[in-house]
Amino acid sequence: xxxxxxxxxxxxxxxxxxxxxxxxxxxxxxxxxxxxxxxxxxxxxxxxxxxxxxxxxxxxxxxxxxxxxxxxxxxxxxxxxxxxxxxxxxxxxxxxxxxxxxxxxxxxxxxxxxxxxxxxxxxxxxxxxxxxxxxxxxxxxxxxxxxxxxxxxxxxxxxxxxxxxxxxxxxxxxxxxxxxxxxxxxxxxxxxxxxxxxxxxxxxxxxxxxxxxxxxxxxxxxxxx
Amino acid sequence: xxxxxxxxxxxxxxxxxxxxxxxxxxxxxxxxxxxxxxxxxxxxxxxxxxxxxxxxxxxxxxxxxxxxxxxxxxxxxxxxxxxxxxxxxxxxxxxxxxxxxxxxxxxxxxxxxxxxxxxxxxxxxxxxxxxxxxxxxxxxxxxxxxxxxxxxxxxxxxxxxxxxxxxxxxxxxxxxxxxxxxxxxxxxxxxxxxxxxxxxxxxxxxxxxxxxxxxxxxxxxxxxxxxxxxxxxxxxxxxxxxxxxxxxxxxxxxxxxxxxxxxxxxxxxxxxxxxxxxxxxxxxxxxxxxxxxxxxxxxxxxxxxxxxxxxxxxxxxxxxxxxxxxxxxxxxxxxxxxxx
Ligand code: SF4
Ligand code: SF4
Numbered sequence: 317x318x319x320x321x322x323x324x325x326x327x328x329x330x331x332x333x334x335x336x337x338x339x340x341x342x343x344x345x346x347x348x349x350x351x352x353x354x355x356x357x358x359x360x361x362x363x364x365x366x367x368x369x370x371x372x373x374x375x376x377x378x379x380x381x382x383x384x385x386x387x388x389x390x391x392x393x394x395x396x397x398x399x400x401x402x403x404x405x406x407x408x409x410x411x412x413x414x415x416x417x418x419x420x421x422x423x424x425x426x427x428x429x430x431x432x433x434x435x436x437x438x439x440x441x442x443x444x445x446x447x448x449x450x451x452x453x454x455x456x457x458x459x460x461x462x463x464x465x466x467x468x469x470x471x472x473x474x475x476x477x478x479x480x481x482x483x484x485x486x487x488x489x490x491x492x493x494x495x496x497x498x499x500x501x502x503x504x505x506x507x508x509x510x511x512x513x514x515x516x517x518x519x520x521x522x523x524x525x526x527x528x529x530x531x532x533x534x535x536x537x538x539x540x541x
Numbered sequence: 542x543x544x545x546x547x548x549x550x551x552x553x554x555x556x557x558x559x560x561x562x563x564x565x566x567x568x569x570x571x572x573x574x575x576x577x578x579x580x581x582x583x584x585x586x587x588x589x590x591x592x593x594x595x596x597x598x599x600x601x602x603x604x605x606x607x608x609x610x611x612x613x614x615x616x617x618x619x620x621x622x623x624x625x626x627x628x629x630x631x632x633x634x635x636x637x638x639x640x641x642x643x644x645x646x647x648x649x650x651x652x653x654x655x656x657x658x659x660x661x662x663x664x665x666x667x668x669x670x671x672x673x674x675x676x677x678x679x680x681x682x683x684x685x686x687x688x689x690x691x692x693x694x695x696x697x698x699x700x701x702x703x704x705x706x707x708x709x710x711x712x713x714x715x716x717x718x719x720x721x722x723x724x725x726x727x728x729x730x731x732x733x734x735x736x737x738x739x740x741x742x743x744x745x746x747x748x749x750x751x752x753x754x755x756x757x758x759x760x761x762x763x764x765x766x767x768x769x770x771x772x773x774x775x776x777x778x779x780x781x782x783x784x785x786x787x788x789x790x791x792x793x794x795x796x797x798x799x800x801x802x803x804x805x806x807x808x809x810x811x812x813x814x815x816x817x818x819x820x821x822x823x824x825x826x827x828x829x830x831x832x833x834x835x836x837x838x839x840x841x842x843x844x845x846x847x848x849x850x851x852x853x854x855x856x857x858x859x860x861x862x863x864x865x866x867x868x869x870x871x872x873x874x875x876x877x878x879x880x881x
Binding site for chain 2: 416466525526
């Protein structure tokens with residue numbers, strides 16, 4: 317983190333204060349193979365947790381504005397093959413096209429690589445990196461990424477996360493899926509209970525990069541393998 | 542700031558608007574893979590809204606602030622992203638087959654309706670008959686000394702090369718966030734929706750590394766473009782920018798310190814009601830000042846004085862340099878600053 321990034325962070329620290337109780341997301345066992353189908357009936361068996369989203373710390377002078385999305389509904393299913401997580405949030409318009417001047421909607425799930433809540437949820441830090449599953453409406457697919465601080469986001473060699481989204485009735489439903497084991501050494505382990513964080517981008521509001529709505533603290537995912 | 546800077550000087554009195562430079566660039570770098578709409582080099586007619594449409598009012602650059610004149614402050618001005626149809630223009634297909642190979646008299650036309658393009662207002666200009674005027678303004682990335690695009694990128698995907706000052710986007714780091722597109726006051730970065738990345742003029746660095754001038758400069762039919770190191774005192778850039786002070790940066794008020802310089806256009810006198818020349822150049826002085834800053838008047842005076850000399854048969858080093866009797870004399874790219 318550069319001195320300037322530190323200053324930007326400090327300037328926003330008072331806004332950090334809401335000691336929001338972290339939500340617990342309980343992964344429910346599902347017999348069927350759900351994979352990344354956001355409309356699979358098995359999702360009805362998983363309890364919905366509402367997570368509160370707020371505008372992320374900008375991290376760079378270029379990033380400014382107030383993110384639109386204020387909360388998301390999260391569900392998790394543990395199947396024999398792997399872990400499925402579904403995010404659902406309200407967005408009246410699907411921005412699924414990346415044109416010269418428009419941005420696509422997006423969503424992400426983040427885990428600390430070491431499974432510990434001491435890793436900062438703000439894109440990780442030196443020596444404590446995070447694994448991010450990123451879905452973008454323009455591609456309607458997932459990207460498997462890692463980061464160890466602002467501006468460090470990088471694609472992982474193993475792209476073994478799947479995601480797909482569907483927009484209906486003014487809401488996005490996006491399901492992520494990854495097998496329990498990953499060939500990627502920098503990927504999250506998904507064992508036992510793990511801290512988890514979320515982000516949503518509203519393309520119509522020019523949200524991209526660090527301009528996004530995020531959970532300010534780690535939430536807790538229970539019932540992984 | 543890089544340790545050396547390669548610079549280009551474009552003589553607007555010699556540019557004939559032929560677009561050879563535009564096509565040299567396009568066929569080399571941007572005729573495929575989502576770049577079809579982009580013109581890293583283009584030539585617009587001035588006055589006019591240009592390309593992308595209204596780029597001069599699209600923001601970007603540095604807030605003017607503390608620091609030497611023209612060096613700008615340290616805060617970026619907000620800018621907007623140009624749109625494809627309205628501001629760049631779609632890369633339309635033309636009815637070549639019908640117009641060129643079929644019976645009948647079909648005019649050559651785009652097959653999709655177009656709203657704008659890289660030289661939409663060709664030769665339109667301004668002013669009323671008989672005092673209308675226009676001139677051509679070739680534009681490319683200025684490989685600025687203080688690039689706003691570089692500062693705007695949160696991912697450090699843009700760098701300025703130490704050895705020649707060329708500003709490049711690293712495609713493996715760019716994630717298409719487009720802060721750079723908004724930040725460039727010249728709107729010379731383009732977002733490639735197919736690749737999901739921003740792309741721009743690379744100053745033909747693979748050619749430059751071999752000592753070969755940029756395609757736009759080398760192909761220039763008008764012999765309007767000079768390329769040399771800005772610190773090479775025998776090179777055209779140093780001589781025209783620093784020694785003769787006839788080459789000026791475009792819109793220096795944005796504070797990015799461009800390294801493409803322009804010899805401003807002279808123009809013939811307007812006619813009065815009786816049809817007599819007035820002695821006042823038809824391109825208004827304040828318009829040229831708005832483009833090239835306050836140095837314009839002195840530059841035009843120098844040009845007129847040296848032209849007059851040449852007309853009288855006297856020697857003029859400046860005119861010899863601008864005329865460029867030998868094509869090869871216009872380029873000094875090797876690292877020592879001598880001719881290729
Ligand atoms: S002209 Fe624009 S894109 Fe080129 S270096 Fe300057 S600010 Fe960057
Ligand atoms: S090739 Fe030269 S003369 Fe022709 S438009 Fe380009 S700069 Fe002008």
